[in-house]
Amino acid sequence: MIMAKVSAMDIYKLLPKTNCKKCGESSCMAFATKLQNKKAMVEQCPIMNTPKFEKNKKKLIEMLSPPVKEVWFGYPDKKCVMGGDEVMYRYELSFFNQTPLGIDISDNLSDEEIKNRAKYVEDFVFERTGEKLKLDFVAIRNASNDPEKFKKAIEIVQEATKLPIALCSLNPDNIEKALDVVKSKTMIYAATKDNFAELLKILIQKKESGKKFALVLSSDDIKTLKGMTKECVKYGIEDLVLDPHTTPENIAETLDKFVMIRRSAIEREDKLLGYPLLGLPINSYFYVLNGNNTLSKFIEESDKAAGIIEARTANALLNRYADAMILHGTEVWELMPILTLRQAIFTDPRKPQAVEPGLYPIGNPDENSPVIMTTNFSLTFYTVTGDFEKDNVKCWLLVLDTEGKAVDVSVAGGQYCGENAKNLIEETKIEEKVNHRIIILPGLAAPARGDIEEKTGWTCVIGTRDSSQVGEFLKKNWEKILNDWKAKNA
Amino acid sequence: IDWEIPINKYKGHIREVQFGKPKSEGGRGKVVKIGGQKALYRFEEPQPNAPVVTFDIFDMPMPGLPKNVRQYFEDVMQDPAEWAKKCVKEFGADMITIHHISTDPKIKDTPVKDAAKLMEELLQAVDVPFVIGGSGDPKKDPLVLEACAEVAEGERCLLASANLDLDYKKVADAAMKYDHNVLSWTIMDPNMAKDLNRRLISHGLDGDRIVMDPTTCSLGYGSEFSINAMTRLRISGLKGDELVNMPMSSGTTNAIGAREAWMKNPKWGDRAYRLPLWEITTGLTMLLSGVDIFMMLHPVSITALKELGKTLTT
Ligand code: B12
Ligand code: SF4
Structure with a gap:
């Protein structure tokens, strides 16, 4: 490593x-x-x-300080942290600061809609492997180009939630006015070649008066971006984020630019490009919605196709160094894969993904409850306990130390074996807690059954293949299994 | 302000592997090539071949397939030749992967000669190249692959697979004797991939006849292990390691086995979109980690992945 x-x-x-x-x-x-x-x-x-x-x-x-500057926005106790990376490939170390995901809110929506959408974003959660995967911020879009509406939208969001806010407007005057109402450190989207001089002047003043913000620089030309960072740094505006444009009509261009900028920062040590990168999958959403549905043969509803293509863009960008992203779609099926991919890419490869081995009582078990043995791989453990909770399973869960390996992996690798099971049974004193000697094994552990029975002296029963079927399996079979065992061992 | 496109120099290159044979050389027609890259990114050097998707079909109806995959193939699942035709005609398949699942002694134990007969039928039914897969039974697979390789002689199919759990020499022999390629499949460990390639090559197989499969874990089920293994293999290959500079394959269909893809759960939204998106995300992640050929199942995923793949090579 x-x-x-x-x-x-x-x-x-x-x-x-x-x-x-x-x-x-x-x-x-x-x-x-x-x-x-x-x-x-x-x-x-x-x-x-x-x-x-x-x-x-x-x-x-x-x-x-890492070659990619760490930049944050939001509240001190609820931050979106971007960047901070040191390597090109996650196997070289780890990627840091998982990509904050923001959902856009147009200031053309009604007050009620703005509030509800913000609330939805704040409350959204998808649970996986014991982690609550969540969205991170809202991007308030000044679609009206009206400063009053913009300000109102910000106020509504601030009142309803504690979400970090990105302000999206290319109109420097509107940004200036909005900065007066926004309470947290905001991310400003964006300075472009056209508004740069004017916006910079305003921001220099705001900075002098103590206002804090992160600023997105936007251009499809990397040299222009570099010129803008240089100018900003000169005036002490150093919390910068780069947007090299997300172009749905040619997403490969976008991916190239993300790589070029990141490589310049990390491998060529170009400090002026060492800033977090912002991706805009939202552009893909509207591109499809506006008549470019290439999936129409299978999916006619353009909003559904838009969600799929937006997620495709988001996931491609996650694989290519996106440090923050703004999306439009909010359906669970669309966000699940994005959140899951983010979780995967940002897991630290230096750490085993394991939970503490041992005995876990699930749902107040008693001496007649089944004993079930799984592994200490986090993914396995949380999947199994999640399923048990959902199905109200009552059992003693033995969590075997398989060095953080899944069931079939550890059966193949030899950690899910009789010797380890025997030690676990002794250490947890499970014999004192139940009046039977039966262990239910996962279907995938069937090959280890003989070895476990021999080393532990317990009777092994092969359960279902997937833990989502265990509830059903026990309801149907446990009583009989227990009674048969008791009759035989009386 | 000065800035130059950061282009890296690579000592090596990725081998190009060909499937199928043109009519002029006595083949059935369609030819597909993968690999051949001289750089990691297209901005460094144009990428010669677009990523290829090969449609999974099975030699028996698969009741286990999720409903929203079955809906596209329900009418042809009884007849693999019709199934293959549908993939080509309706969904524009570049290639077909036939899984001879029923040859598994634990399933139907279909005799080897029947598998070969089916193979012949399939070759007649469509003109695209084939990936020939067994059932996963380590004893039977080499025999099935050998028999199918024989009837497909000269068609440059991909024999799937040679791995360390079975008689990989027999698979390599079949490829050499009947003019095919071999899928060299290992589990997520770049050193294992290198080891198996070395063994195949020292047995006499031409390195340009190898495609590597370092194992695709589904999104959420270890995809980060696959990202690491594939990235490392691709970079080593480009740096000049001739034992791992083969193009790569991904069993992207694995994604459909993830519960987040198939399971009915109102809290997770509509499966009709969730399932293909899970497969797309898995495939796309592998694509951006260096994979060249994808075994996939759902027509929506395939369309979405191919479209993106194309932009990467143009
Ligand atoms: C990721 C992975 C790896 C990762 C390990 C990740 C990890 N931390 O475990 C790495 C790269 C390290 C790896 C290594 C190996 N692997 Co591996 N790996 C996989 C892979 C792709 C996914 C495993 C996974 O994460 N599953 C998800 C978890 C949640 O599933 P689970 O633990 O089984 O839990 C489920 C069920 O078992 C059940 N369940 C769990 N507990 C209980 C309890 C009860 C009572 C019940 C009823 C049910 C139940 O419900 C759970 C949810 O569905 C599988 C292939 C696949 N797609 O499944 C191959 C696979 C498991 N690996 C395999 C092999 C051979 C190996 C190696 C031996 C390779 C080698 N020769 O070195 C090594 C062994 C390493 C070791 N143990 O020392 C083979 C096993 C074949 C076999 N059955 O003999 C597989 C099946 C691939 C294959 N098709 O060949 N692997
Ligand atoms: S690093 Fe810690 S131990 Fe060392 S001087 Fe500072 S405070 Fe003291």
Whole structure:
């Protein structure tokens, strides 16, 4: 595994080396390791904040800052964090800060619609593997080009929710007015070649008066983008996001630009392109809705086709470094794959995806309840417990340490075996909790049955293949299984 | 302000593999090529061949297929030749994958010679190249593949698959004797892929006759493992490792097995869109990780994936 580019030793050299423990770590070296793994901030060492260490601190922050700047917007306690990446491929380290997903709200909607849509976004949740996958922000679109309507929409959203807000208008005057009502640090969409000078002037002033914001620079020309970042940085506007245009009529162009910019930042160390990238799948949605439904042979309803193609764009962009995205579609079937792909891409490949092995009582089991054995792979564990909860299954769930492997993987790999099962039974003292000696195994664990019976002395019953059928299976069979066993072992 | 397109130099290239044979050379007609890339991205160097989708069909009706896949094939599932024709005529299939599922001793134990007979029929029914698949039974598959390879002699099919659990030498022999390609299938580990390719090549198989399948995990069921394995293999290939510079294949249909794709659940919205989108997302992720040929099932997914694939090569 390739590790972060900076070594803990390089970091340590710049620390005070007093081992005073004020940072909460046992030594400066331990703190250095935390810093290296992005688990701590330089400011947490109080000595580093003293004037004597000012120079070292600056050096250290520079050294630790990733080639793609980390930029956030929203509220201090509810942030959308973008960027922060150090590598081109996730296997080289990990990708950081999962892509915030925003849903657009047009200011042409009625007050009620605005409120409901914002509420929907805030409440939306899809649960997977013990994680609540959620949407992150709303993009208020100044479709009316009317500053009053724009402001009103912002107020409604702020009143109804605590969602971070992106302000979308190409009209600098309207942005200026909107900034007066928006309470959080907002993301402004966007500065373009046409409005750049005017918008920049306004933003410089706003910044001087203490207003905080992130600014999206938008152009389909990468040199132009670079020119704009240079100009912004000159005036101290450094929380930038780049939008190289999402073009549904030729999405390959968009994907190319995302790669070019990211490669320039990471492999060519081009600081002026080292900013998060914004993708706009919403463009694909409206492209299809406006008469470009290439799926019409199968799906006539253009809003459904639009949802599919929008998700396709979103997922392609997720695979190509998108650090934030704005979508229009809100149907669950569309958002599920996007949220799932995001979760997959941003899981840390350095960590095993496992839960604590052991005994988990599900739904107040008693001495007559079944004992069921699964694995400690997070995906397996959460799928199984999710199904059990849904079907009101009452059981003792034994979670075998399979080193975070799924059922068939660990059967094939030898971790789902008699020896491990025996140890688990002893450690959890399950024998004292039930008056039988029966374990229900997953269908996929059938090949390990003989070994488990032999090593543990327990009777194994092969259950269903999928845990979603376990509730049904137990309802039909458990009583008989238990009685048969009791009759035989009386 | 200056900026240059960041183009990387690659020592190696990806091999080009051909399926089918033109009529002029005595084949049935359609020829499909995959691979041949000299760079990772199209902005570095135009990509020579568009990604290819091969339609899955089965040698017996598959009652287990989700309803919203079955709805497209219900009328032809009894007859694999008609099934293949429908894929080509109605859905524009570039290639067909026949899974000889019924040869599995645990299913129908269809004799090898019957599988070969069906293969002959299929070759007559359509003019596109074939991927020939077994049932997954490690003892029987090499025999099935050998018999089908013989009747398809010279058609440059893809024999699916050679893997470490079965007599891969027999599969390679069939490919060499009857002029076919071999799918070299391993589980998500780039070193295993390299090892199997090395064995196949040292057994005598031409490296240009190999397509790798590093295993496609469905979206949500380990797709990130596949992303890593495929990206690493493609990059090693381009860097010049001749043992892994083969084009790649993805069993994208796996996605349909994910519960989020097939399960009825009002909280998850309409399956009619959810299922194809799950397959599209899985395939598209593999596409952007370097895969060249996709085994897929749902006509909507196939249309959506091919359309995107085309833009990447134009
Ligand atoms: C991802 C994956 C991997 C990943 C591992 C990821 C992980 N953390 O587990 C990696 C790359 C590491 C891997 C490695 C290997 N793998 Co692998 N892998 C897979 C893959 C693609 C998906 C597995 C998965 O995530 N399933 C999802 C989880 C949720 O399913 P599950 O744990 O089975 O749980 C379900 C059911 O079992 C049931 N259930 C669970 N508990 C209970 C309890 C009861 C009582 C009941 C009734 C039901 C039940 O409900 C759950 C929800 O549906 C499968 C193929 C596939 N598509 O299934 C191959 C597969 C499992 N792997 C396989 C093999 C051979 C291997 C290796 C041995 C390869 C090798 N030669 O090195 C290694 C072994 C590694 C080891 N153990 O040391 C084979 C197994 C074949 C077999 N059955 O013998 C498979 C089937 C692929 C194949 N077709 O050949 N693999
Ligand atoms: S607070 Fe600073 S000086 Fe003290 S141990 Fe931590 S890193 Fe070292």
